[in-house]
Amino acid sequence: MDEIKRLIWNPEAVHGAPIEDILVFLVAAVLVAPLFSRLRFSQVLGYLAAGALIGPFGFALISDIEGTRALAEFGIIFLLFAIGLELSFERLRAMRRLVFGLGAAQVIVSGLAIAGVCLALGFEMAAALVIGGTLALSSTAFVIQLLNERGEFATRHGRAAFATLLFQDLAVVPLLVIVPLLSAPSEGSILLGLAVAIVKPAIALVLIVLAGRLLLRPLYRVMAAVRSREVFTAMTLLVVLGIGGATQMAGLSMALGAFLAGLLISESEFRHQVEADIEPFRNMLLGLFFMTVGMAIDLGTAFDNLAALLLVVGCLIGLKMAILFVLARLFGLTSVAGLRVAALLCQGGEFAFVILAVAVNAQVISPEISQALFLIVATSMALTPLVTLLAGRLAEKLDTTEELTLGDVDEDIHELSDHIIIGGYGRFGRIIARLLDARAIPTVALDMDAVTVSEARAAGRVVYYGDAGRPEVLRLIGAERARGLVLTLDNYRSLPDVV
Known part of the structure; x- marks a missing residue:
């Protein structure tokens, strides 16, 4: 480890020189973020790994920790x-x-x-x-x-x-x-x-x-x-x-x-x-924060006591x-x-x-x-990204219909036809609903924010809590009888699933 460190970096040359510390962090971020994204791992995990390598328990490339x-x-x-x-x-x-x-x-x-x-x-x-x-x-x-x-x-x-x-x-x-x-x-x-x-x-x-x-x-x-x-x-x-x-x-x-x-x-x-x-x-400094957390990981001690640590x-x-x-x-x-x-x-x-x-x-x-x-x-x-991945x-x-259901759908929904379904009732969803109202076209909206749904229903809108990407939810609001579907979702990753 010491020999590799000497080949890569000369500690005496950088002691007390914060600009070199910043360069180390930038290089680590530029290398790690694309690599872990390509491997479909969380970037957080990549920043942690980078921090462990450049920190005091790795190659010790940082002078002002x-x-x-x-x-x-x-x-x-x-x-x-x-x-x-x-x-x-x-x-x-x-x-x-x-x-x-x-x-x-x-x-x-x-x-x-x-x-x-x-x-x-x-x-x-x-x-x-x-x-x-x-x-x-x-x-x-x-x-x-x-x-x-x-x-x-x-x-x-x-x-x-x-x-x-x-x-x-x-x-x-x-x-x-x-x-x-x-x-x-x-x-x-x-x-x-x-x-x-x-x-x-x-x-x-x-x-x-x-x-x-x-x-x-x-x-x-x-x-x-x-x-x-x-x-x-x-x-x-x-x-x-x-x-x-x-x-x-x-x-x-x-x-x-x-x-x-x-x-x-x-x-x-x-x-x-x-x-x-x-x-x-925000994004730059947050990546720096995750790397400083990784710097607190003593890889040597962790590997020496791996079984006890994991337990x-x-x-x-x-x-x-x-x-x-x-x-x-x-x-x-x-x-x-x-x-x-x-x-x-x-x-x-x-x-x-x-x-x-x-x-x-x-x-x-x-x-x-x-x-x-x-x-x-x-x-x-x-370990959090791995735990959340497995739990997900x-x-x-x-998850069949347990988490994201509509609850009791109004009776008139079952008779509704030729309506427009709005997936996502945020700012753009509300604008579209008003435009369709002006043309006397009935609408039914879905949203994943319970507060938004509650406020909209209190205002007399036909809005339900549900996931527009799930066929069983769409069936409950008469998708087979609808004229069309408008998507205004914040999460662009969900769009292919909905389509």
Whole structure:
């Protein structure tokens, strides 16, 4: 390994030279992304592999590891900002049962279950609670990237997974406050710290939302009047980092602040231009983040203890999947959707690295235990694409009409003929429906977003929750009697299946 490293790179020549680090990352990304795409593997897995090779446990081609990790965190920030742009406060309000119900239940039950296992293995109570709370979290960056790659963000299981991740991000703050208190625990100090950790950020969030609603739209109008793309993009970067910095000062993560910024801008007429402006930053920095996670994988230690590592990671994944599946069913998801959610959220998360570092500084856990947990979390992340792939294939076999059905179809649908079926009731779907209404042509629409369907039906539209790519669903709405089918799906990969 050392000889190969000397042939490829001269460490003395690059020490303290960040530009070389950036070149290494760019070369790795350019080589890995097309290769894994051609092999039909997730690009996330490719970035992890590249990070493991160029990191300190591989060829050690990176000189400033901590600086690189700090830069990579912006990938998560821009990812959460983009997600906020796709949502709205109304949709988020409609998801509150999943966020504060399923999300809270998952963190509490998974955390206590993992802590119980640690106690049974001989860990002290404080260490067991830290490990349980840490491993209960999942990776926001990994899961959302996988959902985006597969066009599943708007599905029932995609929304449930995102709602759970959103609560997990909120739970990080209380965890970071409680961990140092566990080093010298007293009931009063823990309760006081927890109260402060909840009340202070809550007040900050309310103030940020109120200020954002008052100021953002006028500011963007001023910037748009300048008619300069550079100024407009600079304004967007200022908003993302400014609101992110405000939430960080309140004790929350910058990523959560960026998500709030996206929600605020999503209600304005500037959202589409903003989304186009930040996309290059998001994709590039997110790839960098995944490579920095791969850099934490000690390949030598992993191979030396491969059997034990896979056993522990397998137990973690199995335990979290079992808990998530049961909770998903209790909160109204089907078996198929529950299985997909469980597979998506079975890994450890990026916040584990932050919480474990705090725990080591507070002497709640030892550095050796922390390093072992680092490896477990990173390995579980690396296995996530494979787990979701296997779970997806199993779900396809189980899924006859269970997950994506129309429910009770209205009686008049059975008598409807010469109508137009609209596959996808987003913005373009609604425009087409209005145009057909003007010509007195009846329509029946299908959409995979339960909130969209609910809103449309409340407005008197004939819209059902269902997959336009499934023949049995189309038969239920009289496809054999329809005049035609119009497709306005967001996921272009689904179009061949529908046709």
